Amino acid sequence: MTPPPTKNAAEMPFLDHLEELRWRLVWSLAAFCVALVVAFALVSQVDIIKWLEGPVLPFLGGRKLVYTNPGDPFGIVLNASFALGLLLASPVIGYQMWAFLSPALYKHEKRVILPVLAGGVGLFLAGAALAFFVVLPFTLQFLLSFQSSAIEPMLTVSGYFDFAIGMAVAFGIVFELPIVILALTALGIITPKFLNTYRRHAIVLCIAGAAFVTPGADPTSLFALAIPLYFLFEMSVVLSTIIYRQRLRREARRAALAEAPAAVPVEVAVDADAGPVRLDQGGLA
DSSP, X not given: OOOOOOOOTTTOOHHHHHHHHHHHHXXXXXXXXXXXXXXXXXXXXXXHHHHHTGGGGGGSTTOOOBOSSTTHHHHHHHHHHHHHHHHHHHHHHHHHHHHHHGGGSOHHHHHHHHHHHHHHHHHHHHXXXXXXXXXXXXXXXXXXXXXXXXXXXXXXXHHHHHHHHHHHHHHHHHTTHHHHHHHHHHTTSOOHHHHHHTHHHXXXXXXXXXXXXXXXXSHHHHHHHHHHHHHHHXXXXXXXXXXXXXXXXXHHHHHHHHHSOOOOOOEEEEETTTEEEEEOTTSOO
């Protein structure tokens, strides 16, 4: 089965848009299902749990993670397969989204959308990597330092992975801040002047946002997210200024074209002896 040929977005009726969207979703879902099977086969060949427990191993004192539910190991493998499958299928899913949306975009919007999507994926992966490989070990060291002789820590597989994955996802989402600010600037909702005016407020919001999204209540993970978040805000201000100036120049060009005088009409008269004679606006040869 093949999807119907794509028509011009301006000419397609509403039902044809829905039909094309249905086929795009079908192909995206099919690609994800195939990628999920491949990912599950790959993950099953490696000890994914041993690799993912790397940040917590130094704090176990020679012990191992435990599990209290028989389905915990399979759940971890399934979740890892789901994430890897989504990553493998992302080129196909991205292409289907692009094929559906691109006919409705202007040329300058098409030049921007691909770098923005690539930047969004890169920022999410950077935030997740920072959380898992840098922040998580410091957070575990801080939290496990509060021990008592009356109790002994016994970390479960589900508890550790829920904590680690929650932190990685939170960092990845928060790292999308530059993309959000660029989108709001492109839509004309905010301006660089607005961002510069409320820069001091942004510091407080970064700390409050970090405290809200980090799964642990420790100051280590809080400031480990708040500091990069503020640097991302400053980078967003610079990028917003560039986008805003480009938008002003584009609007100025459009205004200049709209106000340009119409071309002077040219009339042609016919002389019986000399042939066609060109006349200017005053009617003189």
